[in-house]
Amino acid sequence: MRKWLFIILGLAACKKDNTNPADNSSKYISTVFEYKPAPGQFVNTSIGDGAAAxxxxxxxxxxxxxxxxxGYVVFGFDHGVSKFGIYSNxxxxxxxxxxxxxxRDVNGNGKPDDAWYTINGDQYSSAIKNYKITYYNPGxxxxxxWKDNQGDSGTVAINTYHTQAYYPSxxxxxxxxxxTGIKLPATLKDSSGVYINAGFAFGYADNWTSDYKTNGYNSFDIADAVDDNGNKVTLSSINxxxxxxxxNSKGNGTIGEISTEIRGAIDLNM
Structure with missing residues (x-):
C-alpha cells in the first residue's frame, strides 16, 4: 500500500545468544539475513530491493x-531479546x-536456522493456518x-502511480x-469512497493501535510466542x-495492495 516514507541501513553480524548485552551491543537491528518480498507496487524500487533491506x-x-x-524480511539482534518494538509507517x-x-539461536551458529515461533496476536485463532500462495511472474x-491452496486466485494489480515490474527481479x-503462513482476516472497507483498513487489537507489525500511537512502534513480548500447533512456548530470549x-488484499487502483512495511526494530529492554 502507498505510504510515503523511505529507508537507510548498514551491515553487521548477529552474535550467538547473550541475554546480558555487552556495552557495545546495539538496541537496533544488527543484521538483515534475508529479504524476499511478494509482488507489490513498491517492489523493485528504492524501498523494495536488497539494498533497501x-x-x-x-x-x-x-x-x-x-x-x-x-513477503518477508528476516533480521537479528546482536544479543538475546525478550521484548522488542517494530517501527513502521x-x-x-x-x-x-x-x-x-x-x-532463538539454539545451536549458537549466529544463523536463523533453528525453530520458528509465531507471536500470538488477537487474530491467531481466526486466521487460516498453513495458507500457501503462489505468484506467477508476468515478465x-x-x-x-496468483493461486492459493484454498482454491482461490486473483492478481496483484498494477496501477498508474508505479510502472516498474511488480514481481521481485x-x-x-x-x-x-x-x-506459506497464516492468513489474517481481510479488513479493507470502502467508507463512502474512502478506503479504510482497520488495525487489529495487538500482536502485529504495521498495525495502528494505541501502543503504536503512543510509541511509534508495535511492541512484542516473546511470552506470547506459540508453536505451529498454537501451543505456548517458553523462551528465555530470542535472536x-x-x-x-x-x-491477502488486492486493495484498489488508488491505494494498491495491502503490503506490510517496516522501519526497523528496537530492544525495549535497552
Whole structure:
C-alpha cells in the first residue's frame, strides 16, 4: 500500500545468544539475513530491493516494503531479546498488519536456522493456518497472477502511480514464487469512497493501535510466542525475527495492495 516514507541501513553480524548485552551491543537491528518480498507496487524500487533491506540495520527511519501476502524480511539482534518494538509507517485508517515470528539461536551458529515461533496476536485463532500462495511472474509491468491452496486466485494489480515490474527481479525464483503462513482476516472497507483498513487489537507489525500511537512502534513480548500447533512456548530470549505480510488484499487502483512495511526494530529492554 502507498505510504510515503523511505529507508537507510548498514551491515553487521548477529552474535550467538547473550541475554546480558555487552556495552557495545546495539538496541537496533544488527543484521538483515534475508529479504524476499511478494509482488507489490513498491517492489523493485528504492524501498523494495536488497539494498533497501540492508538499510534497516541500526536505524528506525527508513521504510522497507514486504509486498503482498507472504513477503518477508528476516533480521537479528546482536544479543538475546525478550521484548522488542517494530517501527513502521502505519496511519490510523490504513493498517497493513504483518505477522511476527521469533527464533532463538539454539545451536549458537549466529544463523536463523533453528525453530520458528509465531507471536500470538488477537487474530491467531481466526486466521487460516498453513495458507500457501503462489505468484506467477508476468515478465514486466503487468498484473501479477496468483493461486492459493484454498482454491482461490486473483492478481496483484498494477496501477498508474508505479510502472516498474511488480514481481521481485532480484530473487532466485523468476518463474513463480510461493509463500506459506497464516492468513489474517481481510479488513479493507470502502467508507463512502474512502478506503479504510482497520488495525487489529495487538500482536502485529504495521498495525495502528494505541501502543503504536503512543510509541511509534508495535511492541512484542516473546511470552506470547506459540508453536505451529498454537501451543505456548517458553523462551528465555530470542535472536531473530521474521515479519511477513499477513493479509491477502488486492486493495484498489488508488491505494494498491495491502503490503506490510517496516522501519526497523528496537530492544525495549535497552
Amino acid at each position: 540492508q538499510q534497516l540495520i541500526g536505524s528506525t527511519e527508513n521504510v522497507l516494503t514486504l509486498g503482498a501476502f507472504g 502505519t496511519i490510523e485508517s490504513l493498517s497493513e498488519p504483518g505477522v511476527v515470528m521469533v527464533s 514486466g509491468y503487468a498484473d501479477v497472477k 532480484f530473487i532466485t525464483a523468476q518463474d513463480s514464487v510461493s509463500f 531473530f525475527v521474521k515479519v511477513y505480510t499477513g493479509q
